Structures are given as C-alpha cells and as structure tokens.
Amino acid sequence: MNGFEIIGYLAGVFTAFCFLPQSIKTLKTRRTEDISALSYTIYTLGIAGWVVYGWYLNSVQMVVFNLISLVFAGAILSVTLYNLKKRK
16 A cells, blocks of 8 residues: 555545534534535435446445535434424
8 A cells, every 4th residue: 555545535524524423413412403405415326426437437435435424414414404404
C-alpha cells in the first residue's frame, strides 16, 4: 500500500464517519427542525448512487465507506421525515 492509498483510506474513514456525531445527536434528541429534509434526501440518494457505482467498479473501499455514510445519513433523514409527517 502506497502513501496515496493510505490517504484514500483516511479520506474514506473521515467522510464516512463525519455524520456520526450528528446521527447520534439526532437519534438522542429527535430534534430536526433545522435540518433540511430536501438536502438530506438528495445527499442520501447521492450516497446510494456511489454505493451502486462502487459495486459496478468492484471498489470495496467505495462501497464500504459509502454504505457507512448511507447508514448515518439515512438515520438522520428518517427521523427528519418522521418529524415532518408528525408536524403536519
């Protein structure tokens, strides 16, 4: 493994886990008033696209790191959509 591959793995870890703190906070508090449902919907669809594309390319790193991101973003999106429905 060369230096650039290590940078790629680190970038994947940082990107995949960047939503972990927000996911934990959202799941604990259930507060989503200031979260844009549209933005999270678009972002989550984008991540799902990266998973499919990574699968097509046989890129384990792309699939794994984006699946992790998808879980965290999906959790936030789910609570956000639930709260929107509950408010209406």
